Amino acid sequence: DSGVTQTPKHLITATGQRVTLRCSPRSGDLSVYWYQQSLDQGLQFLIQYYNGEERAKGNILERFSAQQFPDLHSELNLSSLELGDSALYFCASSVGGGRADEQFFGPGTRLTVL
Amino acid sequence: AQSVAQPEDQVNVAEGNPLTVKCTYSVSGNPYLFWYVQYPNRGLQFLLKYITGDNLVKGSYGFEAEFNKSQTSFHLKKPSALVSDSALYFCAVRAFSGAGSYQLTFGKGTKLSVIP
Secondary structure, X not given: OOOOEEEOOEEEEOOOOOEEEEEEOOOOOOEEEEEEEXXXXXXXXXXXXXXXXXXXXXXXXXXXXXXXXXXXXXXXEEOOOOHHHOEEEEEEEEOOOOOOOOOEEOOOEEEEEO | OOXXXXXXXXXXXXXXOOEEEOOEEEOOOOOEEEXXXXXXXXXXXXXXXXXXXXXXXXOHHHOXXXXXXXXXXXXXXXXXOOHHHOEEEEEEEEXXXXXXXXXXXXXXXXXXXXXX
């Protein structure tokens, strides 16, 4: 168990809908990262927050947004969902935002868009 | 931009034999390299990292990795494979991506199957 929790584990929804994925980092970790894992794209970095502020952006679509709250938990919002958004979404956390910090991954949320 | 290549989609090895999972990278500046393992229906677990210093890095579960700067490689190794090592292995590089941030870029993963 990495100490990173994600809810829900599974999410099934329809095209055009909006969903929110939630992540709680390990105790003491200030950075939260979001990743998308799909068969065709592999593991793609979406966005990073550090202590409540956006730190880095990767291949995140404009339909997606995220935030990190004062208690350091984070939410990833996916809107106007398309079939291609079906994937496993991982949250990870690290102590800081430095490049030597290893990231600890949560179990993921499997999103299915029908 | 940084990139990671894992040239083998799948590696099969007999239990008890040594295993190698290959990784090459491309990055500007000094690379910070990582290996992660993913078991079915689980998140990624950190195995080891190379930051600087000794080219041979030892990690969890008996795994080690050899950093080779001239070949831009960071191959994962284990002297004696176990059936329980069967999983998906990811190599990753972390490099500066602007504005004080460092992005972790993953390879596509290599499925390791250890045959009893």
